[in-house]
Amino acid sequence: MSKNGLGTLLIFNRMKELYEELQAYLLENFIQFSSRKTEQDRYLFSIDGKSYELFEPLQWNDDENPVFFDEAFTWVNDKTEYDRYIFKFGGCWYWFNRGEEKNIKLNRVKYLGKVNLQEEDLLLPCFLGVHGPFEMLNSCGSYKDWVDKAKFLGIQKLGVCEKGSLAGAFKFQSACKKEGIEPIFGMEIPIKDEKKDLLFSVKAFVKNEQGWLNLLKINKFLNVDGNGFTSIENFIENRNGLFCILDPKTIRFEDIPVGWRTMFAHQFYYQLDTVIYEKEDRDRWYLENLKKFFDSKIKPVAMCDAYYVEKEGYIVRNRLNKIAGVMNYESKNQYFKNGEEYFFELQSLFNENDFERFLDSFMDAVENLVDICAECNYTFETNQRHLPRYIMTEEERKLYSSNKEMFEELVFKGLEEHIDLLDKYGEDVIGERIDREIDVIEYGEVEDYFLVLRDIVNWCRDNNILLGAGRGSAAGSLVTYLLGITKVDPMRYGLLFERFLNKGRIKVSLPDIDTDFPGEARPRVKEYMEQRFGVDQVCSVGTYGTLQLKAAIQDFARLEKIPIPLVRRICKILETEKVKTIEDFFKTACKYEEVKKFLNDHAEMFNCLMLSLGQPKTSSIHACAMMIFPDEKTLYEWCPVRSQKGLIVSEWEGLELDEAGFLKEDILGIEQLDKFTDILNLIEEHYGKRIDLYKIPKDDPKVFDFFQKGFLGDVFHFGAKGLSSYCVKMQPTSVDELSDCAALYRPGVMENGYHEEYLLRKAGERECTYHVGTEKILNSTYGLFVYQEQVMALMHELAGMDLVTCDTARKAMGKKKIDVIKSLEGQFIKGYCDRYEVTEEYAKDFWEEIVKASSYLFNKSHSVSYSINGYNSLWLKVHYPIEFWSVTFSRAKAEDYPYYINEIRRSGNIQIKSVDINQSGANIVSDVKSNSIYWAFNSVSQLGDVAQQELMEERTKNGEYFSFDEFIDRFNKKGSSINKSVVENLIYSGAFDSIEGIKKVTDRERLLLNYREKKNIKIDEKKDEYSIARDKGKKDQEWWWLLQQKRKSGFCFFDYKYLVNKYLSPIVTDGGLGTPYFVDGKQVQDEDIVDHYTNHVMVGGYVLNIDEMSSKKGQYAKITLENNYDFIEVVFFPDYWKERRDILLNSKKTLLVLNGCVRFDSWKKKNTITIMDCSEIIQLNIV
DSSP: OOOHHHHHHHHHHHHHHHHHHHHHHHTTTTTTEEEEETTTTTTEEETTTTEEEEEBBBBTTTTOOSSSSSSTOOOOOOOSSSSSSEEETTTEEEETTTTTTOOOOEEEEEEEESSSOOOGGGGOOOEEEEEETTSSOOOOOHHHHHHHHHHTTOOSSEEEEOOOTTTTTTHHHHHHHHHEEEEEEEEEEEEEETTEEEEEEEEEEEHHHHHHHHHHHHHHHIISSSSSSSSHHHHHHHHHEEEEOOOTTSSOOOGGGHHHHTGGGGHHHHOOOOBBBSSSHHHHHHHHHHHHHHHHSEEEEEOOOSSSSSHHHHHHHHHHHHHHHHOOOSOOOOOOOOOHHHHHHHHHSGGGGGHHHHHHHHHHHHHHHHHHHHOOOOOOOOOOOOOOOOOHHHHHOOOOOOOOHHHHHHHHHHHHHHHHHHHHHHHHHHHHHHHHHHHHHHHHTOOHHHHHHHHHHHHHHHHTTTSSSGGGGGOHHHHHHHSOOOOOOOTTTTTTTTGOTTTTTTTOOOOEEEEEEEEHHHHHHHHHHHHOTTTTEEEEEEEEEOOOHHHHHHHHHHHHOOOOHHHHHHHHHHHTOOOSSSSHHHHHHHHOHHHHHHHTHHHHHHHHHHTTTOOOOEEEEEEEEEEEETTTOOOOSSOOOOEEETEEESOOOOHHHTTTTTTTEEEEEEEEHHHHHHHHHHHHHSSSOOGGGGSSOOOOOOHHHHHHTTTTTTOTTTSSHHHHHHHHHHHOOSSHHHHHHHHSHHHHHHHHTTHHHHHHHTTTTOOOOOOOOHHHGGGGOOOTOOBHHHHHHHEEEEEEOOOOHHHHHHHHTTOOOHHHHHHHHHHHHHHHHHHHHHOOOHHHHHHHHHHHHHOOOHHHHHHHHHHHHHHHHHHHHHHOHHHHHHHHHOOGGGGGGGHHHHHHHHOOOOEEEOOTTTTOSOOOOOTTTTTTEEOOGSTTTTTHHHHHHHHHHHEEEEEHOOOOOHHHHHHHHOOOOOOOOHHHHHHHHTTHHHHTTSSSSGGGHHHHHHHHHHOOOOOTTTOOOHHHHTTTTOOTTTHHHHHHHHHHHOOOOHHHHHHHHHHHHOOOOSSSSOOOEEEEEEEOTTTSTTSOOOOOEEEEEEEEEEEEEEETEEEEEEEEETTTTTEEEEEEEEHHHHHHHHHHTOOTTTTTEEEEEEEEEEETTEEEEOOTTOOEEEOOOOO
């Protein structure tokens, strides 16, 4: 046989094997299908009216692995002429639609069509026993997975019973209702018999509203009052409205409370579960115990606990248990069984001659199941509102007869405080705007919400708690401005109320006013809310951390004992590629050989991982959302809650609470507002005046000069590196342009290049063009779409569409709701044509431009609000730099210090002084008279809070320290936290230089040796940094002592010119580059250095960052050097990095002196240094 003939035969045999394997898989998963082979040797399957063509991997050649996709995760196999592709990939069967070859969305071959059972009479209409994702790390499968299988099996009612939790109940209902399945709510309730010191559990399912309220009470006992279990007495007291099902897996028959077997026997069932345990002794115990239940008068229920949707899930559950650090009895059959599987498993528990008894038992258990499910009809209402009612104070009740009157009166009272609005815009304009807004708010019956939030905001201002200017679309409301809830004048910035609220939305979705508070004040705000509206009506909103891809890989890899360095490399690649979804991961695997090998080597791990992605892993507390529940019931009767970190927290997340008709208050803690507060307090302390940030001028030229120069370190919102660079390019001169800057520097806008187009038009380098009728609305943004409000205004102006419809269109475009967009297209085209006499084609083209732009446009109300906050922040920096930087450093991370010091040196004349034992404090200490700041104790390594406090208390109590010896003597006492590490790190940081008159840093050696001798310190010379430096001849080098200061405190300066001349050879290279010459961090960026007769330079610096990256040519690196708080980027291309990687990869926090070639990086618009063949690199380290 020829080689080609043999190859064809192998392919034929392989396809035949796959064909038979897929047939077996479909049969095993009860999927109805038909299959055939065509005359063209194509293998086809027909499932639920769709045709699937089977594919095998494409074999490029004998040396390469078989593949389906190229590097871009595009299908590279033949194209099908049928409906769908079906193939086996990574050990799993997948399908995708024809036409999706370049944008593949993988779908598991599951639950297609109708279930295929041998005995259709065994199709059960109900299933209880879903242990879903909120039984965290003890189950696998999303609610959608459970519901999809239930629909496939023809289940009409599906019951959830997660252990000790109702957290997922609302999500479970939503998933069920989407597929037309009725949900049944339950819980596995842990119960403790105190007399017998015995823990067991009972399943309880909700019949009606009374049952739900009782289950909420039990939940409170479990998760708020108790330790994760309830008492027998509490359970019996709250059993009404619940079906109670005993679990023979958790309690011996003999241990069932006597009353439950007698007095309450008619209220109890037991679950007839066909579980099989892997451990024989456990399995035997269960079966023996089950028989006792079987022989009793307690009624059986056909119910199996299911912790995973399919059989394969047992491996996943086992691994999730290990991640959680818990152990359960292992079983491979605790999955979502269909009626046929349950029937045959139950039959296997009986002897062959007991068939009639088995059949009777099966029928009884199923009948009881159906009866229970028939009576469980409670669901959560989603079409009712449960809004908190504002409770007037005694003084307010004297002034107002109703909340509605109070609301209206307060709005007009606010207008009296902003009388300038009438002067600027006229009484008619302002009156119409107020009336329109009040009309919408009262139509939605939400005026109480505004009164509640106003009350909280007023209390904050009365208690000197600084609030943000505003956030989100609420800043577009004149009413919120007049009530004092926001500090943004919507008239001045052309903001639309209808973007926030309108009659088309307010009955569908509740208003959402986010308010920024100082983070440290948030507990005080919550305490006030409890005091004002009732401690049993207020709680925080819960949220959940989920298993995401990168973290899941780390968790699962740890269980597999995969080497940590390999996992870190894989995760670094995933981070670089911004991988979030499974499709992203497979694309990356196609692109990187190392990732592909990792996937192939650990295919089973990835199959498990894919089944658990997105599941809840940890519970946490929402950063800002708070609930105020209506006072007709306590919060414990409105929704399930838990106790966490001393707070009462809802188990439902914000989205579920919204859908359930509750209104949340967003009390967002912002650290920048804590900083503002500290700065304002320092200003008051230094100058005796309190500044109101919202009354400062918004057109200060000095402030905009700082924006234009990029002096934006730690400035609210604009301090982000990329945004600050864009700000420099834009050269803003007003808050309006700051808002444009913030709105334009976003991914969608930048991907389309509109941020650069704006700059060209602003600079007059490109003509501004306008569609007919748009210039008035788009003039301020040079003819470009920037804001969502502009789109609404355009539709209103051009086509005469009302603003409610405009907002509907805006939302539909943002969410790509094609049907809604299409339904509004005709209205826009007709209106535009009629009002401006444009052609239908012209109007249609412009409509398509609007639709395209709407996918990336920003909310102007939010952008303006944050621009005002950013302006206020920079105003403080410009006018009170000492106070600003003192606070900034006190809260900054060590890695931010160099960048902030760089800005201080460029933007002002503040002097920064090293740590001083008599002048420094726990945080930065500012000296207004000398315009200087002292480096803080909290920056010194191993000088913890207790030691700092002891140092300062001793100094306050007994006066300043006047010598090093006297300092040591003052802490020569038992229990002092001023130990060896503290003292020596203070010496290295230069804290004693001033009181000891030290001029040369090498003289600190005297203090170090004096201390060790005086305290008789025992030294391990093999580990002691000073001893090692002494033995290696480094102790007399200034750089060694300065490097110690840098590493121990984060602040010092080096003489890099001296170091370069000392350690590098002044050679002349063969490459024609000439003799290298020294440059510092500023000189590296000189514009003409690249064109210099030689750009071969010598530099030195402290290693801040090492970024190792991958390219097709191999790994390369960029090392960032800090050169006395200027920055130099050094590039190592693959060949040079490979040579030096082992030495330099761990060079962070050391000094490097090197020579290289200056090159201009056109992407980053700055000079970098490139390492060459002739480059010399010297590393200077502590040891």
